[in-house]
Amino acid sequence: MKRNVISRHARSIAVSVAISAMTATGAYASATDILFILDGSGSMWGQIDKIAKITTAKETLTKLIDDVPDGARVGLMTYGTQSKESCVDFRTLNEIGASAEAIKASIADIKPLGKTPMGMSLSVGIASLSKVEPLDRQKAVVLISDGIETCDSDPCTSAAMAKYLGVNMKVHVVGFDVDQEAKAQLQCIANAGGGQYFNADDTAGFNKAMEEVIEVAQAAPVVIAQVAPAAAEEAPAEPEGPVITEFFREDFDGEVLSDRFEIENENPDNYIVDGGVLTVLSTKFGTFDAEAPENLFKYTGELPRGDWDVEIQFTGEYTAKADRLTLGLRKDENNYIATGHFGMLFSAARCQKTEMFLTKMTKGEADSHGRPMRAVKDGQCYHAKPFGGEANWDVIQADLLEKPIKLTFSKRGRAYTSKIEMVGFTDPDGNPYILESDKYTSLRSPGTLAFQVDRMNNSSYASGEVLMMIDSLVINEVKSGGQ
Structure with missing residues (x-):
């Protein structure tokens, strides 16, 4: 399949045009994809009217599944049902389009147990729903919860992702027997x-709320204005330049990794594949330069024989003060070429920044260079890109969770380079904010394609967990236009 590379911004415009056209005809009255996220935390055993809240929720949702109009498609997620302590305890029980009987069977099996990782569940659910074909269908996430986030995530920022993924999606919430603090967060x-x-x-009240949220989720959007379609124009000639062919794609669908991956130094408690996202957690220091890096995800398939690009797209909770994702070719800790992205919050030196890097390690000798991306204006790591410095780290951190980063590692001949873009983030002129590296040359392949997440500093100031949500990994074959 030959194609020219199309920016995500252009894809979003194309989807928006399709959405506007369908809205004008009222076609969305029932043609909606609805993903329910049902709270399975331990607090759902609490009683209202002498009945456990989980019992009421399950009975009501089961009845509503039968009332979803023809044309609508439904899926189901839950969280907090497998562990009392885990903050990555969330599961997709039924993909969008599952049968009513299958969904009702899943609802019946839910048994509340653990915490309330709403932010992570929303991030995974929204990312998964945004990729469900066709992309021009109206989509809705319906979160049902009886409490607040208990895993130090920011569910409001996670919910905001729905605005940046190029589809018509909204997030609705039903709060069941919540106090004022929880109500404020759920409204947010x-x-x-x-x-x-x-x-x-x-x-x-719960029965009524559920009926109303289903009605709202399926309602046709309000048509503000209609613009006559432009006259069809002759398709432009295919531009000159390289032809890019998709060689391999991993969207992390299902519940396990593709058989094209193996995991070196595996810790199964620190990663999960769910809802189209690979979520990786780490409290360890050490990446490609470590003798035994934890959860090193290695691609075992072939790479294109000539030139290629490898793209990995991800978001993350940059709360460990030294959060890093690394992608590259690794033979061992003494021989590799790798690129990556890290966020650093070093309070003692007032250094708060994000940066892309490219490193070549040959026989234990390393050469590396970085490209600063963003920094807090008053810190010692301040630089002028892209807005003259940020007011504080919270602004940067919120964007890192909300707006995916696309990191590209490229081979051209025997030269290796990297490029990074924050999707949905633009400079003051409205242009995508993209950074490119210098190049390193390697006469022989430096090793096997791999990626890994770690806490990039082992000093006392770096604490907490690194949490990365990886949306996709794509390998593209690149040939010149004449080939």
């Missing part, structure tokens, strides 16, 4: 996701 989630919040204090 709905607002950030462009949806509505529904409050329920008792069983009758």
Whole structure:
């Protein structure tokens, strides 16, 4: 399949045009994809009207599944049902389009147990739903919860992702027997996701709220204006330049990795494949230069024989003060070429920044250079890109969770380079903010394609967990236009 590379921005415009056209005809009245995220945390055993909240929620949702109009498609996620302590305890029980009977069977099996990782569940659910074909269908996430986030994530920022993925998606929330603190957070989630919040204090209120949220989720968008379609233009000639062919793609669908991957020094407690996202957690220091880096994800298939690009797209919670994702070719800790992205929050030296790097390690001798991306204006690591410095680290951190980063590692002949882009992030002139590296040359292949997540500093100031959500890994074959 030959194609020219199309920017995500252009793809978003194309989808928006299709959405506008369908909206004008009212076609979305029932043609909606709805992903339910049902709270399975331990607090759902609490009682309202002498009935456990989880019992009411399961009974109501089961009845509603039968009432979803023809044309609508439904999926189901839950969290907190497998572990009392885990913050990556979330599962997709039924993909969008599953049968009503399959979804009702999944609902019946839910048994509340653990924490409330709403932010991570929303991140995974929204990313997964955004990739469900066809992309021009209306999509909705419906979160049902009885409490607040308990895993130090920011669910409001996660919900805001729905606005940046190039599809027509909203996040609606039903709060069941919540206090004022939880209500405020759940309202924030709905607002950030462009949806509505529904409050329920008792069983009758919950039944009504669920009926209303289903109606709202399937409602046709309001048509503000209609623009006559432009006259068809002759398709432009294919531009000169390299022809890019998709060679391999991993979207992390299903519940296990593709058989094209193996994991070196595996720690299964620190990664999960769910809902189209590979989520990796780390508290370890050491990446390609470590003798035994934890959870080194190695691609075992072939690479194109000539030139190629490898693209990895991800978001992350940069809360460990030294968060890093690395991608490259690795033979061992003394021989590799790798690129990556890291966020550093070094309070003692007032250095708060993000940076792309490219490193060549040959027989234990390393050469490396970096490209600063963003930094806090008043810090010692301040640089002028792209907005003259940020007001504080919270601004940068929120974007890193909300706007995916696309990191590209490229081979041209015997030269290796890298490039990075924050999707949905532009400079003051509206242009994509892209950084490119210098090049390193290697006469022989430096090793096997791999990627890994770690905490890039082992000093006392770097604490907490690194959490990265990897959306896709794509290998493209690159040939010149004459080939």
